[in-house]
Amino acid sequence: MNKKGFTLIELLAVIVILVSMSLVVVTSVSSSLERRDVKECEEQIELAKNAAKIYFSLNDVCDFSDSSNSCMVGIQTLKDGNYFNEVSKTNRLEDTDQVQFTTDGYKFLGNGECKEENS
Numbered sequence: 682m683n684k685k686g687f688t689l690i691e692l693l694a695v696i697v698i699l700v701s702m703s704l705v706v707v708t709s710v711s712s713s714l715e716r717r718d719v720k721e722c723e724e725q726i727e728l729a730k731n732a733a734k735i736y737f738s739l740n741d742v743c744d745f746s747d748s749s750n751s752c753m754v755g756i757q758t759l760k761d762g763n764y765f766n767e768v769s770k771t772n773r774l775e776d777t778d779q780v781q782f783t784t785d786g787y788k789f790l791g792n793g794e795c796k797e798e799n800s
Contacts, residue, residue: 722773725774732764733780750783750784752782757776
């Protein structure tokens with residue numbers, strides 16, 4: 682007797698293999714998206730620092746002769762002056778975040794990390 686078809690065990694084996702493969706793909710894609718988000722955040726912080734450099738070089742607003750050794754500019758100020766146009770779809774930087782200019786260089790002062798897309 683020659684029956685054609687698959688047994689239940691064979692079908693279950695195929696299903697287990699397909700589920701295992703899909704789990705690997707989903708894990709890989711999600712970690713890739715996470716790395717992309719971190720990279721985008723870092724790039725936006727660098728863009729904000731560069732915008733602050735332009736802002737401080739064009740505007741005479743920072744004077745280290747008084748006792749302060751730093752100057753601050755907010756992201757909102759940079760946006761209002763068209764020094765920084767955030768083209769990100771995720772708007773990772775808060776308008777209240779700031780860039781600090783000191784004799785040591787530029788430092789981003791934000792909430793410690795970029796905000797989540799959902800917040």
